[in-house]
Amino acid sequence: MHAMQGPFTLCLSVLVCGALLAQSEERQRKVDSLQQVLGSALHDTDSVSTLIAISSLVTGDERMGYARAALRIADRGLPGSKGERRGALLRGLGGACSGIGSRLRQLGQRDSAIFYYQRGLEAAREAEDPATEANLLNGLGVVLYQSGNIDSALVLMEKSLAIREATGDSATLAASCVNIASMHHARGNIPMALEMYVKARDLAERRKDMPAYATVLVNIGALHEGQHELDSALAYYRRSIGPLKELNNTEGLALAYNNMGTVYLTLKEYDRALESVRNGIPPAVQGRHHNALSDLYFKQSRILEEQGDLSGAIIECDRSILYADSASSPRGAAYGHIQRAKITRLMGDARSALRYALLSVDKAAGLDELYLKKDRAQELSHIYEALGDDHNAFAQYRLFTQLSDSITNEKNRKDLIRNGFKYEYGKREAVLMAEQEKQDALADKELQKQKLVRNGFMGGFGLVALFASVFFVQRNRISKARKRSDELLLNILPEEVAEELKDTGTAAAxxxxxxxxxxxxxxxxxxxxxxxxxxxxxxxxxxxxxxxxxxxxxxxxxxxxxxxxxxxxxxxxxxxxxxxxxxxxxxxxxxxxxxxxxxxxxxxxxxxxxxxxxxxxxxxxxxxxxxxxxxxxxxxxxxxxxxxxxxxxxxxxxxxxxxxxxxxxxxxxxxxxxxxxxxxxxxxxxxxxxxxxxxx
Structure with a gap:
């Protein structure tokens, strides 16, 4: 059976914050410096621009908090404003809406995200601020893509790229190319997707744009997965993990681990699949990425089902549905209910299974997706057969075969297009792999050099190490006990209150x-x-x-x-x-x-x-x-x-x-x-x- 909810997930890059600050210490120093500037700001325009600058250096809800603060000040100052002051406030409003929209998109609140992106676009256009306009178009395109409206998303992202090229905004060109490549990839236009991925990769390397580079790795992995080149897909997914962790890109990490889980599930390596998916859950929870959590719990349900743990599969499936509903994802909710129907049927309750399968029809209203319809028809056929309703069982089986034929015909059409570009694909891919292998070889050489230096010291320090080991064992025991104590404290107190209590012995109301x-x-x-x-x-x-x-x-x-x-x-x-x-x-x-x-x-x-x-x-x-x-x-x-x-x-x-x-x-x-x-x-x-x- 085709693995439900699609074979892989594309990782989209939504960069609105300028150049990457690789070290968290440097980033924090800049934040501290800007907060001092904020405290001495004399004008509302200074406060707005400083808040936007701080929001670009932080992530998650903290970023949205600063962006909302900037939006409130801009909203208060705009009525009756004129000239340069009005322009500055409008630019700030556009930047604030971009930051808020980005976070709401991550939380799955798409309608709210669209509202802020559109409001920001109006402000950016009035202020004649092309950089912010390009960011907002890009973000709005991502929301439309995640809603299944790929054609409209592509139009917006191409507009964003055109603005960035016209204004010479080279810092964000790689992000635009990644997202446009993702759109072509989702539409099955593999040659165009590969061309744009290569362009994005080259731009990212020249600019040292690690967010875009890490995203390219994930998406080229997905491209290989779509070509059924699973070893290459895994290689790219694994290669992306390090940069994504360094960047603390929680959304990208969740997607990369989810895609790795899909590959291992296809290979029937269930333990590795489960490990990969579970590795993706902490970053998704940390970033509160409800779409990603829905996908991860769905994948976990599929793996547990294959392992015969139906009770566990139901728990994970319910979590997937919960997060799909939270993220306003009809596609995720529909697949979740089909999966719930299947597990319930396998547990012997065909009548309840029918209710879940029919719920998937309601959830999928307005979605025109062949794989979804095929999976639902197949499951309904099994359910009606279990209920002894031969008429409906046959009708659903016939629909299942018709949809399967349509999918096969579409796949054959795309394969013909892909084969026409096979040589070019292989040639470009060979260049990508050769350059990456060269970089890996240099890294290995440096590692060996460090090992030689380290081994030279080993003999001289052997005796010291013997005594030190006793100290470290004892210290580790104390450290583990302290960690356990901290974990227990955090179960009953908020983190900020717990820290105050540990530092001072009290915590003021x-x-x-x-x-x-x-x-x-x-x-x-x-x-x-x-x-x-x-x-x-x-x-x-x-x-x-x-x-x-x-x-x-x-x-x-x-x-x-x-x-x-x-x-x-x-x-x-x-x-x-x-x-x-x-x-x-x-x-x-x-x-x-x-x-x-x-x-x-x-x-x-x-x-x-x-x-x-x-x-x-x-x-x-x-x-x-x-x-x-x-x-x-x-x-x-x-x-x-x-x-x-x-x-x-x-x-x-x-x-x-x-x-x-x-x-x-x-x-x-x-x-x-x-x-x-x-x-x-x-x-x-x-x-x-x-x-x-x-x-x-």
Missing amino acids: KHFEQATILFTDFKGFTEASERMSPQELVEELNTCFKAFDGIITTRGIEKIKTIGDAYMCAGGLPVPTSSTPAGVVQAALEMQAFMKRHKAEREAQGKPAFEMRAGIHTGPVVAGIVGVKKFAYDIWGDTVNTASRMESSGEVGQVNISEATYALLKHETGLTFSPRGKVQAKGKGEMEMYFVTTGD
Whole structure:
């Protein structure tokens, strides 16, 4: 069977931050210097440009935090501004939108990313800022590519390249060439893809542009994989890992490891496949790359299925679906439900499997993808056969064979095109490999030289080493114990608070002007618990809360505590830029989606299940440590009480938010709000409330 969700993933380069600073120390020095400049800035234009400069030197949510700060200042200053000041503010707004859009894209919030990219484009064009316009076009193209709109993505990226060439912006040319090559690659135009990859590689080497160079390695590996040259594919993927780690390119690392897992899965080397995929999960979690996490958990599910671990495969598949929904990826969700259907059928529950397979149809609405349709038809054929429905089984099998023929015909057409360029492909590839082997040989020679020098000292230092070994063994034991102690501390306290506690022995309570608090609890918990054994009740709570922990961790939200069946977490602390009100709302929606799926599964097995309410409010809080023994990080204030009332005044299956949270999110794309009017809240009187759902 064709491996679902595509044979490989292309790694796209989205460079908006100028030249690479290879050493983290140098980067931090620049950040520190710019923060001093920021503190003495006299004009809003200086503050905006400095914040944009800092955001270009940091990554992830920290980058988005600085970009949002720049955007707020630019928005305040633009009304009534004129001349050079207006131009500077518009340039800053364009740069801020580029940084915000890039991070939202990584988080899978594509509609929001598109909004910021388009807003930035308007500002960059009014300011006549071609460099920022090119960056924004490039970023918007990446979002469209990830949404499956390859043709439109290619048009935008070619516009971006034309601007960069016209303005002599050689620093970002390699990134543009990588992305255009990726578009041709995705369309099956291998000769054009190879030509652009070679051009990108040459530009990256001349400019010492390591981000683009690392991306080229991943994508040439994918090109080899598409040609079924699996050893060469693995060689390129492995070669990319070092540069990607050096750059702390978490998204690229996740993709490279995912692609390696795909190759090993194809080779039926399941242990290596599992190791590769699991290596990709930490960088994906660190960078909160929901698309990548969906792919990685999907791949892990496929591997476990092949190994016969169906229970494990279901857990990983559910995680994949969760992240696909979070990333607004209908393709990922559709493949995830087909995989869920297959595993459920193999476990003997064909009726539940049918429900999952039909859900994939809903998830894939609007997608015209032959592989997806073929895999779904094949699985439906198996399910109907297991149910004894021969008529539908035959109809789906006939559709499966028709789609398989269409795929074969398309593959043959592309093979004819590829064969016409076989000589040119081989010639260019030989040059690539020869140059790389030369570089590897020089590196090996230098390594041997270092070994000779090192061995010369070994004899003289033998006795010292004997005594030193005792010291190092003891030091390692202490180090391991300290590491374990730190890990335990981080399980109960946020990292920043834990560090303060270790450094000073205390951690002062702090005021946060804007935190977003989420409460959940289960309806009918007492009644359901009466139908479960104590062990089953605890296991069920643990299953739900573990899922919640995973959801909030990827969004930078801080877990506060659980009380019985209630779960409490907060965004915007202990670091204000760690998460956003929109992120907390998205987390609540993901929790509800998980609970609905989990309820359907348990009811299909004849087991009692929980339903959930969720409530959210945004406002000021005080946060800190309470107690001396068994201390805990907690939050206080009327905001906490109001959030609790939002939960208790809500309804099962809904996310209920306050007017304060709504005011912050009412223009957020991808969310739909349903006013409830004034609702009586215990101890609060009547309050405006809103149900929020994901947009259509």
